[in-house]
Amino acid sequence: MPLPNDERVVDLANRILAQFDTLFGLHPGFRAAHAKGLMLTGSFTAAPEALSLTNAPHVSRPSTPVTARFSNSTGLPMLPDSVADANPRGLAIRFNLAEHVHTDIVSHSIDAFPTRTGDEFIELLKAIGASGPDVPSPKPVEVFLGSHPAALAFVQAPKPFPVSLATESYFGVTAFAFTNAQGETKYGRYRIVPEAGEHFFSDEEGAKLAQDYHYDEIAERVSKAPIRFRILVQVAGPEDTVDDATAHWPESRPLVELGVVELNAVLPDSLAQQKHIIFDPIPRCEGIEASADPLLELRAAIYLLSGRRRRAAQPA
Template sequence: MDKPPKKSLSWHGTPLTRRSVLAGAAAVGAFLIVDFGAVAYANNWIAGGRRLTRADFIDLFRAVSGNHPGFRKNHAKGVAVTGYFDSNGDGCALSKAVVFAAGRTPVSGRFSLSGGDPDAADTAGAARGLGLAFAFPDGSQWRTAMINLPVFPDNSPQGFYDRTLASKPVPSTGQPDPAAMSAFLAAHPETKAAMAIIKTQPPTKGFADSTFRSLNTFFFVDDAGTRTPVRWSFVPQQDAAPPKTGEPDMLFDALIRQMQTGPLQWKLVLTVGTPDDPVTDPTLPWPGDRRTVDAGTLTLTTIEADQPGNARDINFDPLVLPEGIEPSDDPLLSARSAVYAASYRARTSEPQSPATVQVNEVTS
């Protein structure tokens, strides 16, 4: 793999030497310790309808996608990446979070596709995920799990549960039962409207040219205590290598081949909300004229198969936040945190299997 040109590196003003790189690797190891996320739950309930529990969601994923020990229960198929984020300092106007101070932060991440079957063939329409974990010298962390959709299909844990169940393939066709999906959409007009928006923005060729969005709203807090609603996105700075149709891992293989030729980059764009914008419903888009802030550049330099010690074992809990970023009251945030933790605990207690996508086996 080609390496980026050598230059003087810094981690928020600290020279990036071999010693500090090793320290950064140790910091990445800290991601593996915080498996239960930012919220300590006093009980097992999540929310919605019939009082769903974390176990209900784990059972749901297994019922829909099968039981695959050692893998994530959703977004099971993926590859690990590492790199760094160069902040330009402009995000400091909105948040006092250390990630926005000018300088460089090491990043560990994972590209994935939606679904709980790690052996499923890649499809162009599957939701593409990017999880990122930032570790800072003060011991704080920032984790974010994003997808390439313009809006999220659901605005409640119950809605997500019901949609996933309605999407279960029927053995005779391998496709969801049309009657079940029709009944679901009739009961969830918010999802029907969100899917209409999603259809207007078809997916790009691959991972490298996908925009990855937070979709949920967070509040950024500056030094004066001002809280501003923000949604963020990582916007690609390159085209994607076209996938080879017919390859079962066509999207991943195209990404691997492209990263074998050099690093990939995304701009972190902060979209600033107003008091009139929805902050608890990710099925609703914000108007396109909202102010944006370019906060810096993400550069991904290495890619490898899911394996012990890399992002395979990171829980990309969206509520692991540094000071200066706070969650909104969107009910999906606490639900995601709880279910991610349950998935982490389940897979780390199960026998581990080799990754489906073997990076070293992909050739140009």
């Protein structure tokens, strides 16, 4: 996973990481965002119809081992699961294709993203940082949201507390180009849907949850039976925008099932594995390629820089 050749992208990635540090503080060995999490292992079984969309290696095989990480939002590794800022939750899935060969999906539990570009994103982060409780209205973040409808919609969108991380749907907000063996290319976005269905607490119930409720719950759940998610791809129409993470496509767009992820165990050394693993938002595999979405190269740079820093941190 290399850094982008564009020095401006790398510089912006470093500045965004610094802004996360300003917002959340320094927590050596943890991610700058989505710091609190848990890793599980399992397998992916492709659906027959997936080959109509892509000839990616994990779709062409009967089964592929996977590693998955659930996470809370923010860069606070001790954030209670009962705090609203823990939402949206994250889910990253690594398909282990061979030794040191993999492709990843990075998703979160809201079908939206607040900004189209990294420059807008750091502007939002700075506005949040400058909008403390003692700052009079209109606060910088209020001014930003008032002039950026997508960010306002993201902030105002419901982000309920899941009954379990296994009863939440997750969305890949950037589009990818999927190409099948016949050379046909279609753009699509990932949706990861729980086999157990979606189930949520009320805000009042969520506020009463224990500090580590969601991670204790999913560890207990998976110790009794595997948990499963269907991985779907929402396919864009010819007129849909495919390079803007804030652009929604109509719900009438077709969904193609890629397959089923089954998670059957928590990694016994989850904390050490989380420190080491660096997920890649760019697929980098045959049959699935990046779109022109400007967030993709930037996110890849942020993840890599954050991961290098995390790996270099000395144990407490």
